Amino acid sequence: MAYRTLTYELDDHVAVLTYDRPEQRNAVSREMNAELHDAWQRFRDDDDAFVLVITGAGDAFCAGWDLQDAAEWPLEDWDKFRRDLHTSPGVCGYTRRADVFKPVIAAVNGWAVAARLENALLADIRIVAENAVFGALERRWNIVAGDGMTVRLPLVVGWGRAMEMIVTGRPVDAEEALRIGLANEVVPEGRALERAVELAHGIAELPQGAIRTDKETMLRNVGRTFEEQLRQEGEATVSMFMRRDSHAIGASAFKEGRTPEWPHHGL
Numbered sequence: 001m002a003y004r005t006l007t008y009e010l011d012d013h014v015a016v017l018t019y020d021r022p023e024q025r026n027a028v029s030r031e032m033n034a035e036l037h038d039a040w041q042r043f044r045d046d047d048d049a050f051v052l053v054i055t056g057a058g059d060a061f062c063a064g065w066d067l068q069d070a071a072e073w074p075l076e077d078w079d080k081f082r083r084d085l086h087t088s089p090g091v092c093g094y095t096r097r098a099d100v101f102k103p104v105i106a107a108v109n110g111w112a113v114a115a116r117l118e119n120a121l122l123a124d125i126r127i128v129a130e131n132a133v134f135g136a137l138e139r140r141w142n143i144v145a146g147d148g149m150t151v152r153l154p155l156v157v158g159w160g161r162a163m164e165m166i167v168t169g170r171p172v173d174a175e176e177a178l179r180i181g182l183a184n185e186v187v188p189e190g191r192a193l194e195r196a197v198e199l200a201h202g203i204a205e206l207p208q209g210a211i212r213t214d215k216e217t218m219l220r221n222v223g224r225t226f227e228e229q230l231r232q233e234g235e236a237t238v239s240m241f242m243r244r245d246s247h248a249i250g251a252s253a254f255k256e257g258r259t260p261e262w263p264h265h266g267l
Contacts, residue, residue: 013201050208055192055193101213125196128174135170
């Protein structure tokens with residue numbers, strides 16, 4: 001698919017996905033949404049792409065749903081709505097799927113509100129510029145969270161803080177985001193993408209197998225009992241023995257005091 005509202009670039013195993021509608025503060029239109037579905041699956045299925053960095057062009061990460069475009073959406077009949085509810089990957093991005101087990105980093109510059117807060121929550125790590133602003137600002141327009149906010153935000157910041165953010169719709173600046181765990185790192189304005197790409201290349205240099213297995217285990221353990229989580233983690237350890245680059249490469253290198261070599265990038 002050729003993109004008109006996004007750019008997708010791959011360099012040395014790091015993919016950078018940029019929301020590219022700066023005049024609309026990168027708000028998500030129907031066209032962008034379709035392109036986002038394609039881009040996320042492209043990254044997921046590309047054997048040469050190890051880490052994804054998501055960011056926004058211009059002075060905003062994204063201002064959420066494009067309400068001008070949304071106002072023109074046709075009202076669907078009940079059967080089509082029910083079908084799309086279960087088959088669509090998301091209304092404002094690849095938000096209703098949990099099948100990307102490679103690392104994802106968000107470089108958040110400026111506004112990351114409403115649906116774009118939900119997209120930032122898709123990332124495993126959020127690098128945040130000092131001018132970043134988060135929030136469930138869709139409260140003002142009587143729009144519900146439909147792209148994972150009520151699911152992912154409590155996992156990131158805890159139930160109480162998530163409920164307060166969702167109920168009040170108040171903006172959260174970078175300093176508070178760092179304090180409550182919504183941001184992993186705060187950098188000077190204009191440096192978020194640079195830092196995110198730097199971090200992504202560092203992760204891409206690591207053997208990838210164990211990273212993907214542990215991320216998948218964490219995602220699949222959400223909502224499980226304590227015992228089930230431990231069992232699934234234990235079962236996942238068999239992957240170390242099954243990969244072309246098994247754990248024995250790393251263990252032998254450690255024993256011999258040398259740097260391990262991974263012919264298949266740990267996969």
